[in-house]
Amino acid sequence: MCDRLRMIRSELSMTQEDMARIIGIGKSALSMIETGRASLSERNRNILIQTLNVNPEWLESGTGAMFNEQFPERTFLKGSDRPVGSQSVPLYNVEGTAGLVPLFLDKASRQPVDYIHIPNLPKCDGAIYVVGDSMYPLLKSGDIVLYKQLNDINDIFWGDMYLLSIDIDxxxxxxxxxxQKSDxxxxxxxxxxxxxxxxxxxxxxxxxxxxxxxASIRMNSIR
Structure with missing residues (x-):
């Protein structure tokens, strides 16, 4: 197991700090796991499988491919979220709507490029494609994020993931x-x-x- 953690980091060009942050432990704790002085908890194992797309069979025994070919959707739920059995979440082309601001202000007049159907998600207002690599490896360019619009900055939960439109010049x-909170x-x-x-x-x-x-959906190109 310890060798396989190092192999994952090497394959993804990640440092111990990167890996520790993703699975929610300290660097020293990760070092102990990688040197065989501590074991990987079931929670940490599940995070590797769900977040980094690691093949559970390979992680356990070293057999098969390191990563799954397809990445399932991931959900980011709050305790107050109530899953919706069935909903059609509109997928928008942000470039076609000239940005998030006009999309959020007048969703009714915007034509979705498609609809996403995933059962038991919390209520979502829409979905867009991710651009850029700032959230890699959790999200990569071309993935889809499903979102719930907020009208007040005071409604945020510090430390959680958000889709933002920022005015720069x-x-x-x-x-x-x-x-996160700023000083x-x-x-x-x-x-x-x-x-x-x-x-x-x-x-x-x-x-x-x-x-x-x-929620997010990983888009893979299968050749």
Whole structure:
């Protein structure tokens, strides 16, 4: 098991800090697992399977492919979320709608490119394709995120993942980030999953649209 954790990190070009952050333990605890002085918990094992698409058979015995060919949808639920048995979530082309702001303001006039049907998700307002690698390896460019629109910055849960539209010199910047409290007054801190992207403090007044990421779908190219 310890060798296989190092193999996963090597394959994904991840440091111990990267891996520890994803599975929610300290670097020293991960080091102990990788050197055989501690065992991988069932919770950590499930995170590797669900978040990094690791093949559970390979993780357990070393047989088969390291990663599954297809990645299932992932949900990011709150205790207050109530699953909806069946819903049609509209998938939008953000470029075609000229950004999140007009999409959020007038969803009725925007034509979806398709609809997504996944049972037992919490209520979602829409879905868009991810652009960029700031949330890699949790999300990669081309994946789909399903979101619930928020109207008040005070409704956020610190540390959770959000879809945002930010005003930068009069232009809209759309991104998916973790939102954390900032030491700077009137700001929030945007944190990436990708350690090569630095954290950034952004003035709350520059956030033009905000949505909680409820689920994501990994898009794989099978050749």
């Amino acid at each position: 009069g232009e809209e910047y759309i991104t998916v980030k973790y939102i 700077k007054e009137g700001c929030v801190r945007l944190v990436s999953q990708n350690v090569h992207h630095a954290d950034k403090d952004v003035e709350i007044s520059r956030i033009r649209a905000l949505a909680f990421v409820k």
